[in-house]
Amino acid sequence: MVQHWLVKSEPHVYPWEQLVKDGQTHWDGVRNYQARNTMRDDMKLDDIVLFYHSNTKPPHVAGIAKVCREGYPDHTAQDPSSHYFDAKASPENPRWIMVDIAPHRALLSMVTLPQMKANSALDGMPLLAKGSRLSVQPVSEEHYAEVCRMGGLA
DNA sequence: GCCAACGTTGGC
């Protein structure tokens, strides 16, 4: 069964438009254990991923991606010149994991955080939970379908 | 294993 996820990116760091240009990308730099475990254990090839822009006005879902490579070591953790370098990572113990994602579907319009908060059909969505900071999180099939309905599939 | 200090996230 295909599963659904949501990943956050700050648009000034890596926007949806860049993913469309690139065709696919390494989802590197995740340094949170819960998010890592999700990528390592749960995200499967062809799973669907809502691409969310955080730290922008308004925050919003910008597009729909899919997993095109399952979890493997995040090499930036072992690169001293990387912003994401982690001295505790090594080839034997890479410590951090990433997946690859690619664009899947475009939305006719962005789905903003205020719109989602106002939609009771999305009650219980982890993104909307108070204090939610997870950068990789699950989305139920029903919530996914509702976000698609709100944005309109291109 | 507790918990205070600190750093980060991310909406507002």
Place this chain on the structure above:
DNA sequence: GCCAACGTTGGC
């Protein structure tokens, strides 16, 4: 820029 929420670190 503020600050609440949360995660991690490290002394004890």
